[in-house]
Every structure is written in C-alpha cells, then in structure tokens.
Amino acid sequence: MIRKHTRRAAKAAFAISLGVAIVIGLFAAVLVRPAHAKTTAAPTIVIGTKNFAEEFILGQLYKQALEAKGFHVSYKENIGATEIVHAALTSGKINFYPEYTGVVVQVVYHHASSPATAAATYQLAKKLEAQHGISALTPTPMSDTDALAVTNASAKKYGLKSVADLKKAGAFKLGGPPTCKTRTTCFLGYTKRYGITKASFVPLGIGLQYTALDKGDVLAADVFTTDPPLAKPSKYTVLADPKHVTGFQNVTPLVKTSVLNAAGPNFAKTVDAVSAKVTTAAIAAMNKAFYVDKQSAKSIAAKFLKANGLL
Amino acid sequence: MSPLAAGPIIPNFGHGNSCVTGDHIFCWSWVRDHWNDTLGPALVQHVELTAIAVGIGFALAFTLALLAHRFARLEHPFGVFSALLYTIPSIALFQLLVPLTGLSWTTVEIALVAYTLVILFPNFVAGLRSAPAEVLEAARGMGLTRRQILLRVELPLAVPAIIGGLRIAVVSTISIGTIAAFLLPKGLGYPIFVALGNPTPFKTEIYSAGGLAVGFALACDAGLVGVRRMLSPWTRRGRT
Amino acid sequence: MDEAGAHVIVAGAFTGAFRFIVDNPGFLATKAWEQLQLTGAALGIALAVALPLGIVLGHLHRGSGVAIGASIVGRALPSLVLIGVFLTVLGVGFTNNMVALAVLGTGPILTNSYTAVDGVERDVVEAARGMGMTRLQILTRVELPLALPLLFTGLRIAAVTIVATAPVAAVAGGGGLGDIIVNQASYRLSGVVGASLCVMVLSAGVFLVLFGLQAAVTPRGVRRTKVAGDPE
Numbered sequence: 001m002i003r004k005h006t007r008r009a010a011k012a013a014f015a016i017s018l019g020v021a022i023v024i025g026l027f028a029a030v031l032v033r034p035a036h037a038k039t040t041a042a043p044t045i046v047i048g049t050k051n052f053a054e055e056f057i058l059g060q061l062y063k064q065a066l067e068a069k070g071f072h073v074s075y076k077e078n079i080g081a082t083e084i085v086h087a088a089l090t091s092g093k094i095n096f097y098p099e100y101t102g103v104v105v106q107v108v109y110h111h112a113s114s115p116a117t118a119a120a121t122y123q124l125a126k127k128l129e130a131q132h133g134i135s136a137l138t139p140t141p142m143s144d145t146d147a148l149a150v151t152n153a154s155a156k157k158y159g160l161k162s163v164a165d166l167k168k169a170g171a172f173k174l175g176g177p178p179t180c181k182t183r184t185t186c187f188l189g190y191t192k193r194y195g196i197t198k199a200s201f202v203p204l205g206i207g208l209q210y211t212a213l214d215k216g217d218v219l220a221a222d223v224f225t226t227d228p229p230l231a232k233p234s235k236y237t238v239l240a241d242p243k244h245v246t247g248f249q250n251v252t253p254l255v256k257t258s259v260l261n262a263a264g265p266n267f268a269k270t271v272d273a274v275s276a277k278v279t280t281a282a283i284a285a286m287n288k289a290f291y292v293d294k295q296s297a298k299s300i301a302a303k304f305l306k307a308n309g310l311l
Numbered sequence: 312m313s314p315l316a317a318g319p320i321i322p323n324f325g326h327g328n329s330c331v332t333g334d335h336i337f338c339w340s341w342v343r344d345h346w347n348d349t350l351g352p353a354l355v356q357h358v359e360l361t362a363i364a365v366g367i368g369f370a371l372a373f374t375l376a377l378l379a380h381r382f383a384r385l386e387h388p389f390g391v392f393s394a395l396l397y398t399i400p401s402i403a404l405f406q407l408l409v410p411l412t413g414l415s416w417t418t419v420e421i422a423l424v425a426y427t428l429v430i431l432f433p434n435f436v437a438g439l440r441s442a443p444a445e446v447l448e449a450a451r452g453m454g455l456t457r458r459q460i461l462l463r464v465e466l467p468l469a470v471p472a473i474i475g476g477l478r479i480a481v482v483s484t485i486s487i488g489t490i491a492a493f494l495l496p497k498g499l500g501y502p503i504f505v506a507l508g509n510p511t512p513f514k515t516e517i518y519s520a521g522g523l524a525v526g527f528a529l530a531c532d533a534g535l536v537g538v539r540r541m542l543s544p545w546t547r548r549g550r551t
Numbered sequence: 552m553d554e555a556g557a558h559v560i561v562a563g564a565f566t567g568a569f570r571f572i573v574d575n576p577g578f579l580a581t582k583a584w585e586q587l588q589l590t591g592a593a594l595g596i597a598l599a600v601a602l603p604l605g606i607v608l609g610h611l612h613r614g615s616g617v618a619i620g621a622s623i624v625g626r627a628l629p630s631l632v633l634i635g636v637f638l639t640v641l642g643v644g645f646t647n648n649m650v651a652l653a654v655l656g657t658g659p660i661l662t663n664s665y666t667a668v669d670g671v672e673r674d675v676v677e678a679a680r681g682m683g684m685t686r687l688q689i690l691t692r693v694e695l696p697l698a699l700p701l702l703f704t705g706l707r708i709a710a711v712t713i714v715a716t717a718p719v720a721a722v723a724g725g726g727g728l729g730d731i732i733v734n735q736a737s738y739r740l741s742g743v744v745g746a747s748l749c750v751m752v753l754s755a756g757v758f759l760v761l762f763g764l765q766a767a768v769t770p771r772g773v774r775r776t777k778v779a780g781d782p783e
Binding site for chain 3: 410
Binding site: 076078 | 318319320321322324325326327331332341345348349413414496501504505507508509510511512513516
C-alpha cells in the first residue's frame, strides 16, 4: 500500500525537481545568451591569444594598457594555435591578437622562408596582412623563435652544435608541438633545409618538450627561445640555425584595419607604447615569473605596466 | 614622437617560494595564494557548467521519458543514438559543434546536455516501468485515473532509478566538463591544461584542480544518495 | 556567421572528412594501430588487476563496498585528471597514458565481475556443492560460465570507454588518432572529423570483436539466460 507520506514525498520531489530544472533552465538561458554589442562610439577591442604563456602575458599587457586608456576590451585567452586564432581574426570573432612576424610570413601565408632581416620580415608581414584588411602594428624589440634543443649530455655525445650536426645522430626522434610537423619554421624546415632524413616526429603538448628531453623520449625538441629552461645556466643546448629556418619572430599586434581606424589615434599610440617596452630580456623575465614562480599572467602584466608608467 | 627610453624597467616579480620553484609534490602555499584567481573561479565555473547541463538534461529526459512511457516507439532510436554518442570522443564533439554554435558556453552545454540525456532517459523510462503489475492492477481497481496512477504510484516508485541515473549523469558531466577546457578557458580542466603547458608540468596545479573535480563529483554522488534515502525510505535495505 | 554558413561548414567538414580519410589511409591506419596498442595495453592491465579481484570477491561474497565503490570512484575520476597526474609521475609517452587509461577501465571490470560472480543463484551453487564439487570446481565450472555475460559487459564497457578516451591522451604524448583530433590547427576540422569517424569505427570494431568473443566462449545453455547490462 502506498502510504500518504510517500505520496506527499513523491509529489514534493516531482515538484521540486521540475522547479529546479525550470529555474536552472532559465538561469542557463540568461547566462548563455550571447554578449550584446555596445553602441558606444569607440569599438570594443576583442583581444584573443594563442595557446601558450607568452601569448597570455602579451595579451594581458595590451588588454590592461588599453583599458587604462579608457578602451572597452573583451578578452579571449587561449583560443588555439596560430591557424585557429588567425582564422578567428579574419572571420571577425576577434579583432586583435599578438602575432609573430615570421609566423605571419611562413605559417599564415605559407612562404617557404622568411626574408633575411627582422625589419624586412616585418615589412613583408605588414604587406601580406594589409591585403586582408588587417594592420600589423609596430613590432616589439623582442624576438622569440622556435629552436631545437638537446640535453647537454646528448650534445656532448654526438657533438651537436648546430642543427646540421643532427645528421650525425642517425635515426632519432624529434619532438615538438603538434603543429610543428607541417611547418616550414619547424620540423618541415629543419628536415628539408638541413637535409636531415632520419628524423621521426613525435607530437607533444606545448611545454612537455623538456620532460620528453629529460626522460630521453626524444633526442631533440622544438622549443621557444624565450623559455625559462633555456636561460643560462641551462641543462639544455640550443642548436644554431645559420639558415634561419625559424625566421625572425618579433611580435607585431595584428588589428582589423576597420577597428584601428574607428578606435582613434590614441589606440595605436597606446599599443605601440607597450610594444616598445617588450624587449627579449623583459619577456624572458616575465616568462620566468609565470613558469617558475607561478605568478598569474594578469599580475605579471600589471606589475610590468605599472613599473613602466603604462598603467 | 616620444623618445624610446633606454630600455624598460623590469620590476621584481617576486620569487615563488622554494616549494613552487622546485616543483615539489604539493605546495599548499600555492593553493592558498591562487585560490582567488585560479582555483576558486575554476570551481565556480565548473559547478555552473554542471548545474546547467544536468538541469536542462533532466528536464528534457523527464519530458521524453513521460512521452516514451505513453508512446513506446521513442525508445529504440534513442538507444541507437546514445550508443553512437558514447563512441564520439568528447574532445571531438566539442570541436565539431563550434562552427554551428560558436566558441562559447552554448557549444559546451549542448554537448554536455546530450551526454546527460543519454544517461538519464533510459534510467527514467526503466524507473517509470518498475511499478510491479500487481500494484498497478490494485491502483486501477481502486479507481485511480491514469494521471493519478502516474503521480501516486509510478513516479514515487521511479525515484530510485531517477536518482540512480542522476548520480551517473552528474558525475559523468563533471568528468567530461574538464575536457571542455580544451575549447574554453573555463572550468577545472583549464588549470590542468595550463599546468601541462608548463616546461615543468606543475604538479600542485594538476593535483589541486584534479582533487577539486574528484571531490566535487564524490560530494554530488553522496548528496544524491542522501536525497534518495529521504525520498524513498523503502529502498534502504536494497543494493546501491 | 549566418546560419546557412554554419551548416555549409559542417557539411563541408563531413565531406572533407571522407576525403581526408581517402587521402591519408596509411597515416590513419598507423595512428589507429597506435591507438589500438595503447588501448590493448591499458585494457590488459585493467583486466589483470580487476578481473581476478572481482571474481574472488564475488565468489567469497565479500567486499561489495569495494567492488561497487570502485565504479563510483572510477566514474568520478576525470580522464584528464588521470592523464595529468600520471604524466607528472611517469613522464611523457606511452607508459603514463597506458596506466591512466587502465585506471579508467578498472571500475567497470571490477564491479561487473564482482556482481556477476556474486549474483549466481545460490541454489545452483548449493546444488553443485551437494554434488561434491570442490570450491575451485564450483568457481570454474559453475560460477564463471554463468557469470560470463555480465563479465563481458563490463569488459565491453571498459574497452569502449578506453578507446573513446584515448584521444585526450594525445596531449600527453599518447599518440594515436588523438594526435589529429587535438590538432585542428594542422589538420583542419575535416581532419578532426575524419579521425573521429575512425575512432568511432575502432570503437564499434572493438565492441563487435568482444561480442563475438563472448558468444564463442559462453556455453550454449548460459547464452539463453538474459542478463541486464549496465545502462551506460
């Protein structure tokens, strides 16, 4: 026999669950609705970043500096690798992100190699982007290229000083971010331009290259020159790249030209002021603060901007 | 033209304590320092993510189950759909939805609701069916209408199955929700992805975010068991 | 991006996916084989650990809390967390992912093998004891054959779970089709969809193989008894 209290309990349970579900559904509808566009004169700067810490730091630098000057900024961190973030830029999902000059030339526009100087690389990037309604703003002094690193022990064992020396190592494994495999600034460039035929590629999540090197899972790994483990004294040897396969990689903020024009002269001035302060030493220190001292990108950027009068 | 200064001033960013820089097994200091800016928000986002997915999934599954209880034809296609859904890696399903619904909460929620639905629906249907035939006969004999039978007999008896399904669904959603961070920098999966991207994968961040996710899931599970005991005391003797 | 555009993109992604599969059969086959190896190794460990334990506990009718609890805890362990934790302990590559996935598969196998052996009808066991069978004989000739359907269900659930979760391991050097799925930047959405379709085919294949194995191994008399599987 179903007793009265059970009936009541069931009714209560049903009513409560339905009520909760409805409330949550409404809550969801409110939360999940797309952000409404602002109808102020200055456009909203939608900043995106790529998927590694240096980009998070750069993104925060530009974001906080622009906000300090009264711009309305929407921030989308960690969208993905170059190809995805650049597609987001061209399709209008974001209108600003920090990119590297050589990456624009070789990865976005698929040139086989970069020009011979940093300045020429920037000019070419600027020209290529302008054809797509994107402006490349003044580049930073800092440069962060890909590089091949090996452990000091391996360097000694095979006598490795430059990328070409890897031919002495016979068949070996080269690790790097998954996107490295098909890029001329990376695996494709290293193997083709230096004639290395016996390397097999091992995809690793960004950041795991050092773990893989330490454990001997790979002989060489594609890393970034501003990574903290490479700061002297380092356990790793960076192989010289005389053919500049990895190109020149100063950071240039890419902005939709329409947004640049609508935002007024103060916009470019603010961005350029930040870019001018980002030297290789500065970004290396900021990377270290992030990776080694575990500060957040937000606080690192804030400290740096404050110290340099930009906040 | 503002003259370029001699070079930027590089402030002292402060050194992490030796526990953090040495990447020891677990640094409570880091957890304390970064609760407000990393772990806390991630937990809140994860709770939101789960609540929305389970709420919508529950409402949908309940409605569909009531319909299927009346019109049995819904069940078979649903079974096929759910078997298929579980073979799609969640990390792929998220990416596939992006062109349709953008890089936003909506995309993540749609995928999570789908996974929740396929767990809840069969459980709800089975629960509604679990009323023994004799009891239904007796109720009909007493002159209860179809609606009254549903509300006073079938639903209360379905409570254990409903809660059982909810337990599995909530825990699954919390688990799959960590993968959502591959797409959006939200939820407890995000600190883990970020920590993995560190040249020395940061143990404390992985363990603390992971611990929070597991703890949250186990707490929800225990909570639901408590709810079931409250609502259906006659099952106290039975198995889980 | 308007509605029509979005649908075109998804439709394009699917046709592109088939073209990707047709264009890269060798590559996909290599990746699929990598994934099978990882899956097989992980499943093997999970079986070696959970199966004997579940059977023994079920036979002794003890430790139900452990057996059932294993599933609950197992479900509460997100795959990403397992992969992250084992990466910090075992490094990058095959081993760490194998162990992480093995942990994932242990729950269903332990719970199901326990429930299967524990759930064999007492009358049958009594009858066997009455016939003079030793404990071991009861286990191997009575309980195990009757437990096979539910046992295999657990195995199938574990296997499909591991195959479908393995792609995430790619972020920790696990290889397999996940390398493509987490790398939309290089392989575009069509590559991601193509590789996902391959994962689904792999899942289905594993499911069918295990189903066939179960049919081959289960004595005919037992096959007729219907056992309700986990609604997962």
